[in-house]
Amino acid sequence: MTRAETKHIHARAGTWAPWAESSAVVLALVLLATIARLVYLAWFNPYPLIEDEAHYWEWSRRLEWSYYSKGPGIAWAIAASVKLLGTSEFGVRAPAAIAGAIAALAMAGLARDAMGDKRAGFFAAVCLMLSPVFQALSLLSTIDMPYVACWMLAVWAAWRCLHRAGTWSWVGLGAAIGAGVLFKYTALLLVPGLLVYAVARRGRLRLHRRAGTLVLGAIAIGLLGIAPVVIWNAENGWPTVHHLLGHLGVKGGDMPEARETYSPLWTLTFLVSQLGLAGAVGVLAVIGGVKALRDHDVSSDGPRESAVFLLLAAAPIFLFYLFVSFVSEGEANWAIAGHATLIPLAAFGLVRGMDRFTVLMARWRGLAEPRPRWGFLLRRPETATQVAWHIAIGIGLVAGIGMLRPDWASSLPGLGRYVPVARLTSATSNAGQVSELLASLREQTHSEPMVISQHYGRASQMAFYLPGRPTVFCSSSLMAGRRCQYDLWADTDLRRATGLIGRPAVLLGATREQWAPWFERVEEIGELRGEHKRGRPAFLGYGFKGIGAGAGGS
Known part of the structure; x- marks a missing residue:
C-alpha cells in the first residue's frame, strides 16, 4: 500500500477518541468518579478503618505541628473532614477521595501540557483510576493519596515553570512541595530530579525573566511546609529522625532489636513489587516513553523533552528506595509517587498507539472477505498498545469492583485465601x-x-x-x-x-x-x-x- 493510500485511510479512520480533547470531559470524569467514591464511602462501605487510618484519626484528636513518624498533613486533613462530616468512617476517609480527585486533575493537566496531545490529559486520568493501587488509595485515608496529589501538582507546576515561563507556577511548585512534606517527607525527593533536569537541559528551558527571584520565592514557600516538622522535632528530641533511622536499621534508630543481616530477597522483592504495582499501565508507560524519546518533534517542549523531564523527575524516588532495599526490608507502596509521575507517558503511548491501531483496523476492514489473520490471537489486527490497554481496563474493572466488596470477592472459588477479609x-x-x-x-x-x-x-x-x-x-x-x-x-x-x-x-x-x-x-x-x-x-x-x-x- 502506498503512502498516499495510507494517509487516505488514516483520514477516513479519523483520530482515536477525539472527544477526549475537551477539558470538560476530564472534569466530568473526575467529578463523577469522586461523587461515586464519596457515595460508596458514605453508604456502602463494608469494612471498618484499618490500623493506620485509625491511628491517623487518633492524631487528629490531638492536633500538633507534627507527629512521631509523619508530618501533620494527614491529621489536619482528617480533623477538618470530621469537623465537617462528623466522626465516622466516612468522615475519616473522605479526604482520600478528594485527594484522588486532585491527583487525577493534576495528572490530566500535566499530560495535556507536556505530551503535545490534549487527549493525553483525559487518558492520564483514566490510567490513574484504572490502577488498582491508586483505586485503593482513593478509598483509604492514609498519607499516600494526599502525598501523590501534592507530588503531581508539584510536577505539573515544575513543567510550567520551566517550559511556560510561568509566574504563579513557581508559587504552586513551592506550595505543593511544602504541602507534600506535611504528608510524607520524601516529597523532597522531587527536588534533585528537577535540579538535574534544569541543569542538564538548561539550553532548552523557557524561564520567566525574573526566574531567580521566583526560585527564591518557591524555596521560601516550600520551607513553610518543612518548618512545622522541624520545630516540633526540635522540641521533642527529634523522634522522627530516630524513627526514619529505625526504618533503615542503622544506629540511632528506634528499633530496639539487633539489625537484620541484608538479604538479597529485600532487593528482589522491591523490584518485583514495583513491576506488580506498575501492571499494564506500566507497560503503556514503557511504550509511551519509547515513542516519546523517538518522536520527531525535537522542540523544547515536545514529547521527547517531556519524556526526559518525567523520567528525571521520577528517578530519585525509585533510586532512593532501591538503595533502601539494600539496608532494610521496605514496602511496595513507598515509591508510589514515581509510578504516578510516569503515567503521562502511558497516556501518550496509548493515544499514539491507538491511532495506529485505528488505521490498521481501517486497512484490515477494507480488505476483501475472507480477511487474513493480522493478529496473534485474533483474526483482526492486534498491537502491543491495544493489548496492554484492554488488559489495563480489565484489571482495573475487576480490581475496582472487587475491592468495593472484598467479602463478596472472598466467597468466590479459589479467592478466599487471597482476600484478607x-x-x-x-x-x-x-x-x-x-x-x-x-x-x-x-x-x-x-x-x-x-x-x-x-x-x-x-x-x-x-x-x-x-x-x-x-x-x-x-x-x-x-x-x-x-x-x-x-x-x-x-x-x-x-x-x-x-x-x-x-x-x-x-x-x-x-x-x-x-x-x-x-x-x-x-x-x-x-x-x-x-x-x-x-x-x-x-x-x-x-x-x-x-x-x-x-x-x-x-
Whole structure:
C-alpha cells in the first residue's frame, strides 16, 4: 500500500477518541468518579478503618505541628473532614477521595501540557483510576493519596515553570512541595530530579525573566511546609529522625532489636513489587516513553523533552528506595509517587498507539472477505498498545469492583485465601467483645477499666470503635517494641498518665509473662472474636500496679 493510500485511510479512520480533547470531559470524569467514591464511602462501605487510618484519626484528636513518624498533613486533613462530616468512617476517609480527585486533575493537566496531545490529559486520568493501587488509595485515608496529589501538582507546576515561563507556577511548585512534606517527607525527593533536569537541559528551558527571584520565592514557600516538622522535632528530641533511622536499621534508630543481616530477597522483592504495582499501565508507560524519546518533534517542549523531564523527575524516588532495599526490608507502596509521575507517558503511548491501531483496523476492514489473520490471537489486527490497554481496563474493572466488596470477592472459588477479609473487618468484632469484657470488669471490680494494646494500630482501632471512644494505651515500647505517638502524649503514656493505679484492664497481644509484672493478677481469655492473626491472645488484668523497673519484658 502506498503512502498516499495510507494517509487516505488514516483520514477516513479519523483520530482515536477525539472527544477526549475537551477539558470538560476530564472534569466530568473526575467529578463523577469522586461523587461515586464519596457515595460508596458514605453508604456502602463494608469494612471498618484499618490500623493506620485509625491511628491517623487518633492524631487528629490531638492536633500538633507534627507527629512521631509523619508530618501533620494527614491529621489536619482528617480533623477538618470530621469537623465537617462528623466522626465516622466516612468522615475519616473522605479526604482520600478528594485527594484522588486532585491527583487525577493534576495528572490530566500535566499530560495535556507536556505530551503535545490534549487527549493525553483525559487518558492520564483514566490510567490513574484504572490502577488498582491508586483505586485503593482513593478509598483509604492514609498519607499516600494526599502525598501523590501534592507530588503531581508539584510536577505539573515544575513543567510550567520551566517550559511556560510561568509566574504563579513557581508559587504552586513551592506550595505543593511544602504541602507534600506535611504528608510524607520524601516529597523532597522531587527536588534533585528537577535540579538535574534544569541543569542538564538548561539550553532548552523557557524561564520567566525574573526566574531567580521566583526560585527564591518557591524555596521560601516550600520551607513553610518543612518548618512545622522541624520545630516540633526540635522540641521533642527529634523522634522522627530516630524513627526514619529505625526504618533503615542503622544506629540511632528506634528499633530496639539487633539489625537484620541484608538479604538479597529485600532487593528482589522491591523490584518485583514495583513491576506488580506498575501492571499494564506500566507497560503503556514503557511504550509511551519509547515513542516519546523517538518522536520527531525535537522542540523544547515536545514529547521527547517531556519524556526526559518525567523520567528525571521520577528517578530519585525509585533510586532512593532501591538503595533502601539494600539496608532494610521496605514496602511496595513507598515509591508510589514515581509510578504516578510516569503515567503521562502511558497516556501518550496509548493515544499514539491507538491511532495506529485505528488505521490498521481501517486497512484490515477494507480488505476483501475472507480477511487474513493480522493478529496473534485474533483474526483482526492486534498491537502491543491495544493489548496492554484492554488488559489495563480489565484489571482495573475487576480490581475496582472487587475491592468495593472484598467479602463478596472472598466467597468466590479459589479467592478466599487471597482476600484478607478478616484483616479488613476484624476491628468491629474485636471491639464488640472488648466492650463486653470492659462491662464485665466494671461490674466485677466497681472500677473503670481501661484497654492496653501491644500494637499502636490495634489500640487506635479500639479507641475509634469502643463506645464513647475512650483513651486507649499502647505498650509497644515497654515490651521491646518500637516507640509510637502514644509514648509522646502525656495522657496515653503509661509511665506518665495519672489515675491508672488499681484499675483493671483488657490487654491485647503480648504474653501473660509480659503483662504479669504490671498487674496483681492476669488471666488469659484466648483470641478475640474475629481475630485475624493466629496466636494473638487477649488477657484480663486486675489491679494495675504501674510500670516498674524491668516490668513488661526487656
